[in-house]
Amino acid sequence: MSKDNNILIAKSAGFCPGVKRAIECVLELEKQGHSPIYTVGPLIHNKQVTDSLEAKGIKAIENLKEATDKNGVLVIRAHGITPAFQKEIMDLGMKVIDATCPLVKKVHNVIEEYAKKDYDTIIVGDSKHAEVIGLMGYTQNKGIVVGSIEEAQNLPPFEKVNVVSQTTQKEETFLKIADIIKQKAKICNISNTICHPTKQRQTETTKCAKDADLVVVVGGHHSANTARLAKLCSDLCKNVIHVETSAEIDPKIITNSKKIFITAGASTPIWLVEEIADYIKKLRENK
Ligand code: SF4
Known part of the structure; x- marks a missing residue:
């Protein structure tokens, strides 16, 4: 090819x-x-x-x-x-x-360390996500999950608070929320616990999605981190599709786009990404 x-x-x-x-x-x-x-x-x-x-x-x-x-x-x-x-x-x-994951374990340890010192814990993330449910277990019943800037604005004041993140959160949102909480607390510790692989994925995606005419985000429709990645891309590129398999791709959108960027969620196997990339290449060769 x-x-x-x-x-x-x-x-x-x-x-x-x-x-x-x-x-x-x-x-x-x-x-x-x-x-x-x-x-x-x-x-x-x-x-x-x-x-x-x-x-x-x-x-x-x-x-x-x-x-x-x-x-x-x-x-x-x-x-x-x-x-x-x-x-x-x-x-x-x-x-x-x-x-x-050892990087999730690190978050458990950070939460536990501060909870033992009587800090409240704010977890920036999705309250229904399995990782966040696990993190809550380390807060000594003094944890609150915050999913948005609006929710952060409605929080009460705190004496001592430790702010952590679900490992796959969008960094910009985490930092904005952490800043709001800082204004509400006498003592505030901010632990940016977004994992390094997620940060790398977000940085690369932000850079490449901006220059693309179409972004194809590959990953499960139930995968929260893939959905978040697709949302990040739609803030940067006007044509974004989130697909699980090549069968969901409309050939017209491929042939009508010049520059295509293909990215994927943390739980997408590379063989699936390559399969979709091959399908896209074939469509363009045969147009
Ligand atoms: S996204 Fe992956 S590497 Fe990052 S903490 Fe979760 S499981 Fe670990």
């Missing part, structure tokens, strides 16, 4: 290190012959990947009661969980593998 210089694939596309580590961990368990392998919640929000894991006998469960075979292994996913839920899992007496 000829090289199309007007198609750019993000260097940061593909699994983030935390997701990669969790996937490698379950695949290694499968290779070692462990069965069944349960993951507490889907390992990632990408249907193509979870389907292929399921075919290998790696089963996502929503409830511990579904872990019926006590000879199996339970894997805690990259998002992490609360200490109370961790205890519940350990009490089952099954083999447990903790695949919490």
